[in-house]
Amino acid sequence: MSRPGRDDAPDRLYTLTGGRSRSGDDSRFDLVTLVVAECDPVPGMQSEHAAILRMCDRPTAVVEIAAELRLPVSITRILLADLLAAGRIGARHPRKAALPDPDILEQVLVGLRNL
Numbered sequence: 001m002s003r004p005g006r007d008d009a010p011d012r013l014y015t016l017t018g019g020r021s022r023s024g025d026d027s028r029f030d031l032v033t034l035v036v037a038e039c040d041p042v043p044g045m046q047s048e049h050a051a052i053l054r055m056c057d058r059p060t061a062v063v064e065i066a067a068e069l070r071l072p073v074s075i076t077r078i079l080l081a082d083l084l085a086a087g088r089i090g091a092r093h094p095r096k097a098a099l100p101d102p103d104i105l106e107q108v109l110v111g112l113r114n115l
Contacts, residue, residue, distance in 0.1 A: 028084070028091060029077045034059040036090045048079055049088075056089060 029035075036059050041050035048069060055068055066076040083089040 029062050029080050030093075031061065031063040031073065033062050033091050033093055035062060035065060035080060036060075037088065038090055039088050046079075049083055052079060052083060053088060 035052070035056045037053040037056040039053065041053045045053075048071070051069060052065060055065060062076060062080065063073065065080070066073045069076060071079075080089065080091070084091055
């Protein structure tokens with residue numbers, strides 16, 4: 001049964017990825033990896049690749065790209081790996097925030113309990 005608004009028929013997905021179920025570098029992309037376009041789309045480029053480049057003019061998470069393209073994350077990772085190998089995008093993980101001081105967390109917890 002197909003979901004409304006989704007065209008994820010297996011033959012379409014097979015065509016998008018050239019028959020690949022994974023790419024050599026797709027493990028680099030998790031759901032929160034930020035992707036930034038390094039160039040503009042060029043004529044003759046696969047439409048999904050061009051769409052990715054257009055939406056990534058600012059850092060965009062992999063999960064947002066997949067949602068916007070209405071594609072499974074696994075397929076989106078393959079497309080992103082192709083663009084990364086071609087030097088058309090940059091990818092990085094968001095900075096990890098420093099963990100707050102445990103004493104401050106304890107004080108907040110006590111304050112919340114007192115409410």
